[in-house]
Amino acid sequence: MEAPGARELEVQDWGRMGYEAALTRQRGLVEERILERAPDRLVLVEHPPAVTLGRSATSADLVAPRDELERRNVSVTWVERGGRATFHGPGQLVAYPITRIRDQDVHAFLQRLLGAAAEVLEAFGLRPERKTGQPGLWVNGAKIASVGVAVRKWVTFHGIALNVNTDPAGFELIVTCGQPAEKVTSMERELGRPVPLDAVKPLFVQAFRRRFGYCLPRDDIGGCAGPRRPSWLRVRAADPGAIDGMEARLSGWGLATVCQSAHCPNLGECFSRGTATFMILGTVCTRRCRFCAVDKGLPGAPDPDEPARVARAAGALGLRYAVVTSVTRDDLADGGAAQFAGVVGALRHECPAIRVEVLVPDFNGSAEALDLVCDASPDMFNHNVETVPRLYPLVRPGADYRRSLGLIAGAARRGLPAKSGLMLGLGETSREIWETLYDLRKAGCGYLTLGQYLAPSPDHLAVARYVAPEEFGRWQRTARAMGFLEVAAGPLVRSSYRAEAMFERPGRSNCGCANSPGHAKKEDREHASDQ
Numbered sequence: 001m002e003a004p005g006a007r008e009l010e011v012q013d014w015g016r017m018g019y020e021a022a023l024t025r026q027r028g029l030v031e032e033r034i035l036e037r038a039p040d041r042l043v044l045v046e047h048p049p050a051v052t053l054g055r056s057a058t059s060a061d062l063v064a065p066r067d068e069l070e071r072r073n074v075s076v077t078w079v080e081r082g083g084r085a086t087f088h089g090p091g092q093l094v095a096y097p098i099t100r101i102r103d104q105d106v107h108a109f110l111q112r113l114l115g116a117a118a119e120v121l122e123a124f125g126l127r128p129e130r131k132t133g134q135p136g137l138w139v140n141g142a143k144i145a146s147v148g149v150a151v152r153k154w155v156t157f158h159g160i161a162l163n164v165n166t167d168p169a170g171f172e173l174i175v176t177c178g179q180p181a182e183k184v185t186s187m188e189r190e191l192g193r194p195v196p197l198d199a200v201k202p203l204f205v206q207a208f209r210r211r212f213g214y215c216l217p218r219d220d221i222g223g224c225a226g227p228r229r230p231s232w233l234r235v236r237a238a239d240p241g242a243i244d245g246m247e248a249r250l251s252g253w254g255l256a257t258v259c260q261s262a263h264c265p266n267l268g269e270c271f272s273r274g275t276a277t278f279m280i281l282g283t284v285c286t287r288r289c290r291f292c293a294v295d296k297g298l299p300g301a302p303d304p305d306e307p308a309r310v311a312r313a314a315g316a317l318g319l320r321y322a323v324v325t326s327v328t329r330d331d332l333a334d335g336g337a338a339q340f341a342g343v344v345g346a347l348r349h350e351c352p353a354i355r356v357e358v359l360v361p362d363f364n365g366s367a368e369a370l371d372l373v374c375d376a377s378p379d380m381f382n383h384n385v386e387t388v389p390r391l392y393p394l395v396r397p398g399a400d401y402r403r404s405l406g407l408i409a410g411a412a413r414r415g416l417p418a419k420s421g422l423m424l425g426l427g428e429t430s431r432e433i434w435e436t437l438y439d440l441r442k443a444g445c446g447y448l449t450l451g452q453y454l455a456p457s458p459d460h461l462a463v464a465r466y467v468a469p470e471e472f473g474r475w476q477r478t479a480r481a482m483g484f485l486e487v488a489a490g491p492l493v494r495s496s497y498r499a500e501a502m503f504e505r506p507g508r509s510n511c512g513c514a515n516s517p518g519h520a521k522k523e524d525r526e527h528a529s530d531q
Helices: 019-034 066-071 106-123 168-173 187-191 197-212 240-253 267-272 306-317 337-350 367-375 389-395 401-413 430-442 469-481 499-504 522-529
Strands: 009-016 040-046 050-053 075-078 085-088 092-098 129-131 134-139 142-152 155-163 277-280 321-326 355-359 380-382 418-424 447-452 486-489
Touching: 009 197, 019 040, 019 075, 019 092, 019 155, 040 197, 066 075, 085 168, 092 197, 106 134, 106 142, 106 155, 106 197, 197 389, 240 306, 277 306, 277 337, 306 321, 306 337, 321 337, 321 499, 337 355, 337 367, 355 499, 367 401, 380 401, 380 499, 389 430, 401 418, 401 430, 418 430, 430 469, 447 469, 469 486
Parallel strands: 009 040, 050 075, 277 321, 321 355, 355 380, 380 418, 418 447, 447 486
Antiparallel strands: 040 092, 050 085, 092 155, 129 134, 134 142, 142 155
């Protein structure tokens, strides 16, 4: 495979198009690519009900006669791809790569194509399976993606079909892939919640680019490699000795920090000042958020001695204000709430004057888990919504925007100061930002952080744009006009960055419910309509 960034790819989204019309257009693109009149292309399309029969198919692969299917507005087409019968229908993402196979290895091409679809499923928390000798992907024993390609002069066409919110009943019209007992499923059916096709498309495109070594989309700033990091995001070099010293001390206590695990750009500054954000419950997360650098997988059991170690570390560091966060632990009945409560209690016992901020996961919306944390009386309750609701399936596929708002509202109702944060630069619009801030204020959130999203690696979501400091300043003024008590906004702001200063600023009250979100000035509301 060529190195990432070495090749260009043109992506075309045809929307919904009849199968035969799309096939005719696809063949035209193949001719252009063979004659070197066009770059490699990836076509995304959704078809009305259609049955296609590959080179290995026979009429026995149709459950109903062809003329009956066509009377039911289901087209039937014999095609030159490999494989037998498959069904296309609404809610299915069909991807046709019109690409030149430079290594002339069709098997490797198919494996990369399946790998791209598998990445999408994994991003939504599903576990894709493969079967020896059978092309495609399965989830919980049911087929969720079919693959079949044709190659002409080493240019590929046809491709892969992923069932997003497809009605599996359409597959009852055929003997799926020649297997009479084959079960078929969809992402929506497996997850038990709606999955919009538009939320899946960008994930697939990004995975396809990465698997095949294509460069990121062109950008007005940075060209093929994506937006160039601007000067205001350059972090001043920190003292390596101070960083090494802090890491050694944390290692001695057997503790992790989100500063290290999440690749925080402020790590050097914070470690040099002798501060850190403690990350409890291990360093392995059960969610697969596309923006986060924390390891994903199956974590170990909670450590009963961890609260005492955190407290001893805070005392040794002389902390006046401690921030405690964690990975998401969907494997635990309480989501780790009891461990949070234990850490708050241990900190108060070891350091009676300390202030404690908890930055918690969503506990899957459990009221009992929220009660456990709130009853420990942290001085600040923090839960990040991270992004606008439209981008949740792309950015936080295992999370739920309304569930996060409910958690913040629940803490505010219990009398705790409530805080939240958003990353900008993921593709959100100004109106969406304004509406999210409105929702947070309505939920009782009084403290807000706004920072620039930075991709931890090429395997994570790409930065859609870099937000200028002046725009962060405008959002800070807008949020204050909406009634937020304190707002930290800037390219390098993170949810726990200088949290003590935000807590101690004049004007802090015991709850985040001062003023109505409707108090935003007219000019601030109009700022939301510029994108």
